Amino acid sequence: MEQIIANGLYLGAQYALIALGLTLIFALMNVLNFAHGQLYVLGGFVTYTLYAKAGFPYPIALLMAGLTLALVGGLLEKYLFRPVIKKSHREESTMLLAAGVAFFLDAIILLLFGEKQRGVPKIIEGVFNWDFRIIMPYDRIVIGCVAICSVALFIGYMQYSKTGRAMRALAQDKIAAQLMGVDVDRYQMIGFALAAMLAGLVGGLLVSITGINLGMGGPTSIKAFLMVMIGGAGVVSGAIAGGFILGMMESIGLSVFSSYGDVTYLMIFASLMVFLAIRPQGLMGKPWG
Amino acid sequence: MATRRSVLRSLLGNAVLAASMTLATLPVHAANPVLKIGFVGVTSGPAAAWGTSNVRSMQTRAAWLNELGGVTIGGTTYDIEIVTFDDQKDPKRAIAGMEKMAQAGIHYVVGPNVDDGAAAVRPVAEQNNIMYFPYAFPKALYSPPASNAILGMIANYQSGPAIYKYLRDNKGVKKVAFVAANESDPLSQRDGGVEAAKALGLEVVSSSVTYQVDTTDFTPVLTPVLRTRPDLLVLSGVAPANAPQLIRSARELGYTGLISTETAQDAQVLKEGAGDLANGFISVGGASTPEIASDAMKEFVTRYTKMFGEYNDESNTKVYALEYIIETLKANPKAIDNVAEFKQTMNSFSAPNIYMKGDSTLKYVGTTSFGQKRQVFVPMVVNEYQGGAFKTLFIAEVD
Numbered sequence: 142m143e144q145i146i147a148n149g150l151y152l153g154a155q156y157a158l159i160a161l162g163l164t165l166i167f168a169l170m171n172v173l174n175f176a177h178g179q180l181y182v183l184g185g186f187v188t189y190t191l192y193a194k195a196g197f198p199y200p201i202a203l204l205m206a207g208l209t210l211a212l213v214g215g216l217l218e219k220y221l222f223r224p225v226i227k228k229s230h231r232e233e234s235t236m237l238l239a240a241g242v243a244f245f246l247d248a249i250i251l252l253l254f255g256e257k258q259r260g261v262p263k264i265i266e267g268v269f270n271w272d273f274r275i276i277m278p279y280d281r282i283v284i285g286c287v288a289i290c291s292v293a294l295f296i297g298y299m300q301y302s303k304t305g306r307a308m309r310a311l312a313q314d315k316i317a318a319q320l321m322g323v324d325v326d327r328y329q330m331i332g333f334a335l336a337a338m339l340a341g342l343v344g345g346l347l348v349s350i351t352g353i354n355l356g357m358g359g360p361t362s363i364k365a366f367l368m369v370m371i372g373g374a375g376v377v378s379g380a381i382a383g384g385f386i387l388g389m390m391e392s393i394g395l396s397v398f399s400s401y402g403d404v405t406y407l408m409i410f411a412s413l414m415v416f417l418a419i420r421p422q423g424l425m426g427k428p429w430g
Numbered sequence: 431m432a433t434r435r436s437v438l439r440s441l442l443g444n445a446v447l448a449a450s451m452t453l454a455t456l457p458v459h460a461a462n463p464v465l466k467i468g469f470v471g472v473t474s475g476p477a478a479a480w481g482t483s484n485v486r487s488m489q490t491r492a493a494w495l496n497e498l499g500g501v502t503i504g505g506t507t508y509d510i511e512i513v514t515f516d517d518q519k520d521p522k523r524a525i526a527g528m529e530k531m532a533q534a535g536i537h538y539v540v541g542p543n544v545d546d547g548a549a550a551v552r553p554v555a556e557q558n559n560i561m562y563f564p565y566a567f568p569k570a571l572y573s574p575p576a577s578n579a580i581l582g583m584i585a586n587y588q589s590g591p592a593i594y595k596y597l598r599d600n601k602g603v604k605k606v607a608f609v610a611a612n613e614s615d616p617l618s619q620r621d622g623g624v625e626a627a628k629a630l631g632l633e634v635v636s637s638s639v640t641y642q643v644d645t646t647d648f649t650p651v652l653t654p655v656l657r658t659r660p661d662l663l664v665l666s667g668v669a670p671a672n673a674p675q676l677i678r679s680a681r682e683l684g685y686t687g688l689i690s691t692e693t694a695q696d697a698q699v700l701k702e703g704a705g706d707l708a709n710g711f712i713s714v715g716g717a718s719t720p721e722i723a724s725d726a727m728k729e730f731v732t733r734y735t736k737m738f739g740e741y742n743d744e745s746n747t748k749v750y751a752l753e754y755i756i757e758t759l760k761a762n763p764k765a766i767d768n769v770a771e772f773k774q775t776m777n778s779f780s781a782p783n784i785y786m787k788g789d790s791t792l793k794y795v796g797t798t799s800f801g802q803k804r805q806v807f808v809p810m811v812v813n814e815y816q817g818g819a820f821k822t823l824f825i826a827e828v829d
Contacts, residue, residue: 148650155646193702247474255740256478257696258671260703268682276649278682351646352703354671356475360644395641395650403612403640 143274149392154288157384158343160368162336168312168375169332175239178361179246184341185353186254193261206345207338214337218330260352373426462500465508470527471541472519480543483744488512488752490734504763521550532558540751559769563751572804581805582751586619586692589714591626592826607636607660611643616667648679665691674703681707696743701818711815719822726784754806757781
């Protein structure tokens with residue numbers, strides 16, 4: 142049982158960080174960013190290139206990956222999403238744009254980084270073994286802790302900084318925020334950049350554990366949407382809760398149902414369908430959006 | 431360690447090479463007539479490495495042959511052009527790809543890379559007189575009445591028993607556990623492996639655990655498997671992307687037994703993803719280990735690396751399909767647009783295998799498994815990973 146909880150917490154921490162970026166973009170711009178997983182993959186490849194190939198220290202490579210992704214996110218918002226949102230009143234326009242960006246990023250990643258799985262040397266050697274009740278490599282513990290700290294930092298930033306308050310105001314009521322002097326364009330761009338940075342940060346963290354490959358973008362986006370649906374779209378606390386719930390469900394399912402084959406995600410999807418039928422807005426979302 | 435400037439150069443190089451790879455699929459403007467050979471397989475998404483290594487092997491060899499002046503078949507010298515189609519591992523797209531090949535008048539196609547894609551294209555290939563070389567294992571594709579598909583590699587039901595027998599006799603393996611991705615290819619390979627292990631008198635202690643291909647943490651997946659304390663953990667049909675993570679998780683959970691797979695892997699991927707934890711990992715490869723690689727194989731690897739920046743060990747096997755097509759056409763020029771002639775030639779075909787040292791030959795095999803010669807003969811080289819490279823454990827032959 143201890144091992145299941147430890148696995149669930151580790152998975153939950155990384156999932157929560159992935160979901161945060163997705164929900165932030167949705168809250169600020171009402172955009173379902175299907176390219177979120179590709180941003181995660183790009184972050185992983187940038188970290189791999191800087192750390193394993195160019196020889197930068199891992200924390201510097203991670204920081205630079207985050208900044209690179211923030212820049213990519215900012216540019217995507219300014220030159221693609223902003224014009225489309227302004228010109229089109231149909232919500233599906235941004236969805237199609239996001240899907241297009243996902244395919245585009247897949248192609249760019251293939252061109253720049255190739256088709257192979259990439260990994261980096263372990264950042265810390267050794268395995269924590271508590272009497273065979275909990276076995277967890279030290280690098281996973283560190284990455285899990287960094288992920289939890291990043292989530293806490295993000296919450297603090299959103300809660301107490303001027304930018305965070307402006308973004309929360311935008312998420313609550315765009316027109317009211319605009320009337321109060323909030324520069325919508327500026328804060329939407331910052332929000333998109335922040336979300337992309339979070340995705341890149343997770344990619345950079347996990348490249349040291351799971352490695353990275355071209356095909357991880359789509360499944361990551363799907364999992365991120367799952368978490369957001371569980372927690373409630375556009376709600377930061379919901380994304381965190383969704384991440385930890387999904388991580389725990391995955392850990393329990395893989396342990397308890399291992400002898401029945403791969404039924405864990407089947408059961409997660411079935412449970413989600415029932416849950417959404419009862420509470421379509423998710424755990425913490427509001428019925429009115 | 432590479433300098434930052436060299437990394438940037440490498441990234442730019444990759445982009446330029448990939449662009450040139452796309453250009454390589456465009457018609458070749460040369461004095462020689464062009465012989466088009468098709469490829470339908472997966473070059474994007476999670477399994478991109480499988481098809482990409484196919485395409486790049488074909489393009490490397492085609493460029494090499496064209497540089498030498500082309501290929502002479504029945505008195506006419508042709509330049510080779512590779513026409514590619516990315517099926518995205520989707521059977522519907524694989525059908526569309528094979529139809530595209532038929533419209534282009536192509537009779538010889540390499541691919542698809544997976545079971546469902548290979549099965550889906552069968553009617554199109556048969557109706558349009560296309561011989562195709564799948565990297566998929568269903569026996570029905572290669573057994574009568576089917577006759578247009580030729581297996582391009584060694585199937586798991588051929589390599590698995592040989593590996594398990596070797597490990598039983600030489601390493602004292604008694605208990606085996608299987609773990610597979612929840613997809614048709616790995617699951618069918620797992621079932622074949624379980625059957626083979628039982629036939630050899632091995633005890634199968636776990637075979638029901640599966641995983642999603644996008645799993646990011648294999649600890650919960652492997653925990654119940656390793657509780658059964660196997661001597662050998664078989665990663666059935668494992669994709670190169672998942673192999674390092676599975677190995678790493680198993681070792682970190684304290685597993686000290688043997689780990690093997692029947693699929694081809696890449697040494698660099700194992701090195702980056704699992705490092706020394708992958709030492710001792712057993713997989714099936716082709717003919718590039720130092721013990722058996724010929725000068726031609728070494729030159730192929732050099733040319734591939736020069737063209738695409740980095741070699742892929744999966745190409746050790748995938749270099750062969752195009753060679754078989756060209757050499758068979760050379761043996762019977764009438765087959766260039768007549769697959770019935772090609773099928774007839776296959777029964778007696780033999781040509782030197784330029785990629786292996788010694789007097790190895792190219793020949794069609796598969797009679798034992800399929801009741802007819804519908805498999806290319808490639809050496810079954812069982813490798814062991816050690817310190818960043820593969821070492822030959824043993825070599826066997828199919829049929």
